[in-house]
Amino acid sequence: MPELPEVEAVTGKLRMTAIGAPIRDVRVLRPRAAHPQSPDILKDAIGHCIESIERRGKNILLHLDRGLSLRVHLRMAGNLEVIRDHRLHRSAVRVLFQFADGRGLVFDDSRMLGSVNLYETWEVSALLGGVGVDPLSAEFTSEFFVRVAGRSSRPAKLFLMAQSPISGLGNIYSAEALFQARISPVKPMRLLSRRKLTSLHAAIQEVLREAIPQAVLSYSHPGHHESMGYRVYDREGKPCVRCRTPIVRMHQGGRSTYYCRKCQR
């Protein structure tokens, strides 16, 4: 379920709960979750505690003491949270970190597409060297955006979703940003005017910033997953909120793209 705002919500919550507690044991209930590493490697986290937590795009980095870091990727259906009692975990749990105080850090993932890996901290930066600029970081300037856009002939939506050179946008917020900026998802990036690009740059930040508080709310009420009101995503056949034209769904890169034929050109 997670895109950047949801991952941000998860990391924010973890920062308040998961830092400082020593890890007493690690259970890997589904070895594939550690792929391509051996699941045994996760056991090396035992005896360490989480010192800091960082989000890079959709990657979650849990930095442990003494030079180790966990990298968690939630992919389509993952979740990472602290539970009061590690014995009370649900069935979709793939990896369980038991804290010395009895609480547990739980990675669950019904679709088994996510991953949990343990690296030495210095390796992580190298490993994530290829991930692009985070759209909520200071590096994501309008100038940067115009520059990288000019170098790509890809359809706008595929460009936004590629995680490079921009990292963190997924299917929903790419569609939302393009709608907001009134740009067609199939328009080759380099053909967009500077004016359009500036508008899209602002729209990206706007839709993400707007979504974070919503994501925080939905993650703070377990089992209360209200889908927030999207402007185009998942609105096939429903009237465009701007011009009432029915929203269309098409396929791009194997994913659904929703857009308004009239507003977005």
Added chain:
DNA sequence: TCGATCCTGTAG
């Protein structure tokens, strides 16, 4: 730079 693929769950 693309489609196929990894998995399971759920809606129609």
Added chain:
DNA sequence: CTACAGGATCGA
């Protein structure tokens, strides 16, 4: 039963 799901990697 099929289609589809908020992601990314891999091989051609």
